[in-house]
Amino acid sequence: MKNIFSGVLAAGLILTVSVCGYCASNSLESAVAKANLSFEDILFFENAIPMEVPEPGRPALATEQETPVCSEDLQSRQAEVPWSEYLDDLFRDIREPRAMAQKPFAAQAAENIVRRFKLSDIENAYMRTRITFRTASGDIVHVSGAKASNCAGGGECDDMDRWFLIFHTDRGQTIFVKGDDIANIFIGLGPVGKWVKTGEKDIYFDGDSEKYTAKLYVDLICPKKSTLKVKNRSGVVLKVTIGKLTEAIFEAGGDLKLKRRYIMTYANEIFQDDKGAAYMGRNKVFVFMLKGKEEVYYLIPESKITSSGVTFPEMEKNYAFRIVNGFLEIYSPFGH
Numbered sequence: 001m002k003n004i005f006s007g008v009l010a011a012g013l014i015l016t017v018s019v020c021g022y023c024a025s026n027s028l029e030s031a032v033a034k035a036n037l038s039f040e041d042i043l044f045f046e047n048a049i050p051m052e053v054p055e056p057g058r059p060a061l062a063t064e065q066e067t068p069v070c071s072e073d074l075q076s077r078q079a080e081v082p083w084s085e086y087l088d089d090l091f092r093d094i095r096e097p098r099a100m101a102q103k104p105f106a107a108q109a110a111e112n113i114v115r116r117f118k119l120s121d122i123e124n125a126y127m128r129t130r131i132t133f134r135t136a137s138g139d140i141v142h143v144s145g146a147k148a149s150n151c152a153g154g155g156e157c158d159d160m161d162r163w164f165l166i167f168h169t170d171r172g173q174t175i176f177v178k179g180d181d182i183a184n185i186f187i188g189l190g191p192v193g194k195w196v197k198t199g200e201k202d203i204y205f206d207g208d209s210e211k212y213t214a215k216l217y218v219d220l221i222c223p224k225k226s227t228l229k230v231k232n233r234s235g236v237v238l239k240v241t242i243g244k245l246t247e248a249i250f251e252a253g254g255d256l257k258l259k260r261r262y263i264m265t266y267a268n269e270i271f272q273d274d275k276g277a278a279y280m281g282r283n284k285v286f287v288f289m290l291k292g293k294e295e296v297y298y299l300i301p302e303s304k305i306t307s308s309g310v311t312f313p314e315m316e317k318n319y320a321f322r323i324v325n326g327f328l329e330i331y332s333p334f335g336h
Contacts, residue, residue: 114319115256117266117328122254123284124267127168129248133230133238137208140170143228143238144249145179149269152276164270164278165214165228169205176270176278177201182216203230212237253289258316258330261291266302266328286328288315309333 131143144166151157160180167175178201185197203212210232219225224243229236253263265287268280286305289297298315302323309322309331320333 112331112333113329114258114332115330117254117264119266119323119326119328122264122266125254126249126252126265126267127166127174129245129252131238131240131245131248135169135205135208135212136210136232137205139205139208141205142168142170143240143245144168144252145245146176146267146270146278148272148278149281150271152272153274161276162272164272165216167203167205167214171206173206174280175203175205177203177214178272178276178278179216182214183218184215185218185220187220250289253287255291256288256330258319260316262288263291264288 126146127144128142129144132140133143134140146164146166147159148162148164151161158180160183161178163179164176165179165182167177180199182199182201183197184195184199186195187193197218200213200215203214205212212230212232214228214230217227217229219227224241224246226242228238228240228242228245230238250263253265256262256264267284267287269283269285270278271281272278284302286300286302287297288300298312300312300321304310305321305323305328307322307324309320311317311320311333318332319330322329322331
């Protein structure tokens, strides 16, 4: 299944899942070991009702203690999947389509074209979400996320070692910040508990004199409540939950209605070098997610879609896809 996850963050899905991945990852195990927590501590904290975590070095105040609600009600919350099984359950229905027989482009009539996308207009659109903040110099920064196709130095690694937050400015600068570098994990009940991991990253934007510090506060009980905070010397410039950020990434994708409805993204693959620094590769991929059921998605490398046309029966058997002169055309070669 590993090859399914190569390329971009599937429009936000893996953003939430990567945070959940801490629950069964080596990152959490090593953090817990460093914090000197006993098995009894872990059992107590896992069964405690979570409250808003205090920032490192500052105890929680009574007015800050809120109970995050992850499920619709307490009963459904108690029935939630254990963290150790969360990843497997979430990705159980993922399918990767196979390219089938190619269709001659010249034989298809123009009136059979269902949708036509100009690739330059939708390329890396997921980086331009509505989650933004303004720098001191007036530049607008869009926040999103992606998962690298590889581990730093090769080999195997945790999900959090491959997930990056992306800060993309209207002036064209793109900065990648590894999620694990800025993760902060507090296990406990309000002030009763321990920080088992802390992290932050200073970010600098071109033409701006300010320093911006990013921190991710991981909620192990309800990952969509995990919070990204960005501060400068004047205070907090951005505070957003992973759930809200995920929604924004979904919204940035194109809407596509065939037999089923999809959210579509088109983007460069993300890689990281031996030191863990992320960069955009040359290859691009399409991701088609079922709308309303985004955990089911289809990842198709751009190289598999030719000008003569190709079908993906596991996804949409009555439609074909082709790329011609910088446009993705989706058409019905079978008269549907």
